[in-house]
Amino acid sequence: MTHEETNIESVLKPASEHSAGIVRRMRPADLDQVEVIERSAYFSPWPKRHFVDALALPNYRCLVLEAGPQVSGYCLASVVANEAELLNLCVSSACQSRGFGRQLLTELHHRLVSEAAKIFLEVRRSNAPAIALYQSLAYQSVGVRKDYYEAPVGREDALILACDLSASDDAQAP
Numbered sequence: 001m002t003h004e005e006t007n008i009e010s011v012l013k014p015a016s017e018h019s020a021g022i023v024r025r026m027r028p029a030d031l032d033q034v035e036v037i038e039r040s041a042y043f044s045p046w047p048k049r050h051f052v053d054a055l056a057l058p059n060y061r062c063l064v065l066e067a068g069p070q071v072s073g074y075c076l077a078s079v080v081a082n083e084a085e086l087l088n089l090c091v092s093s094a095c096q097s098r099g100f101g102r103q104l105l106t107e108l109h110h111r112l113v114s115e116a117a118k119i120f121l122e123v124r125r126s127n128a129p130a131i132a133l134y135q136s137l138a139y140q141s142v143g144v145r146k147d148y149y150e151a152p153v154g155r156e157d158a159l160i161l162a163c164d165l166s167a168s169d170d171a172q173a174p
């Protein structure tokens with residue numbers, strides 16, 4: 001039975017000293033909170049309609065993390081032909097450094113492992129917190145897109161990272 005079939009809400013064991021949030025599938029009712037977090041986090045935030053569209057696409061996996069009554073973070077990935085792409089991972093600024101980003105991404109990997117062998121992502125070269133998180137979950141650099149992103153001044157490279165999901169899921173198993 002897959003995670004999508006069970007529609008479970010999962011509370012994963014977070015990194016040692018951090019408290020756990022609840023990770024569950026994103027719903028339309030979450031999108032107002034998601035939009036607020038998105039706008040505060042990114043130089044070029046997604047418009048709300050991107051999230052609306054993502055929820056309607058059968059090959060998209062969209063999760064939120066709730067800490068108490070609030071949505072505190074979310075992630076979205078697409079799956080095509082046995083490969084996943086992480087499209088967005090974000091934790092509200094007030095809730096960062098509590099293990100929520102790691103919890104979201106670990107749960108996403110766990111849910112994807114039955115349908116994708118690898119996950120890819122693009123990240124700004126300057127995004128040290130995100131790169132540290134990805135490296136700690138065994139992502140490896142597989143390429144660079146030169147001047148891919150708009151930046152406050154000029155443009156910025158995207159690093160392309162990839163992670164082998166079966167190895168990653170084994171490493172996360174208790």
Ligand SMILES: CC(C)(COP(=O)(O)OP(=O)(O)OC[C@H]1O[C@@H](n2cnc3c(N)ncnc32)[C@H](O)[C@@H]1OP(=O)(O)O)[C@@H](O)C(=O)NCCC(=O)NCCS
Binds near residue numbers: 015097099101130
């Ligand atoms: C990247 C992001 C999702 C991390 O979420 P988070 O909940 O703060 O991260 P966690 O608390 O789970 O930390 C996980 C790991 O990330 C790294 N990390 C997190 N914050 C960091 C910081 N400020 N500096 C350096 N490394 C950091 C560490 O490796 C950390 O592991 P550790 O706690 O064992 O040291 C969050 O900073 C964020 O939403 N940023 C804005 C949106 C964004 O840039 N998303 C990524 C787009 S590619």
